[in-house]
Amino acid sequence: MKLNYKFWISLIISSLLGLLIAWIDSRPNWDDSGITAAMIFCVSAFFGFLMKDRPWLWALSVGIWIPLNSILFYMNYTSILALIFAFIGSYVGSLFHKLFFKEV
Numbered sequence: 335m336k337l338n339y340k341f342w343i344s345l346i347i348s349s350l351l352g353l354l355i356a357w358i359d360s361r362p363n364w365d366d367s368g369i370t371a372a373m374i375f376c377v378s379a380f381f382g383f384l385m386k387d388r389p390w391l392w393a394l395s396v397g398i399w400i401p402l403n404s405i406l407f408y409m410n411y412t413s414i415l416a417l418i419f420a421f422i423g424s425y426v427g428s429l430f431h432k433l434f435f436k437e438v
Contacts, residue, residue: 383427394417
């Protein structure tokens, strides 16, 4: 598959959205892991749906920022669980794209 500008723009936007989610999650008054997990799932699913060929890449570009922040600053290794939601979302999005937009 040829890597074109759509791929690079999608990668930058997905990384920025992942950073935004991590920033919101790191706020002192934010204490809602369920909403954070849902945001990670939805953004990963969107990019998995948009670019179905590399769901693992979209999961990492969105979901790596929360564990990275938590491990570097707080030594909180349980935040790696956020990657589970990212991978599930990305693969669900990719699966929906493959199911509903069959290529002929």
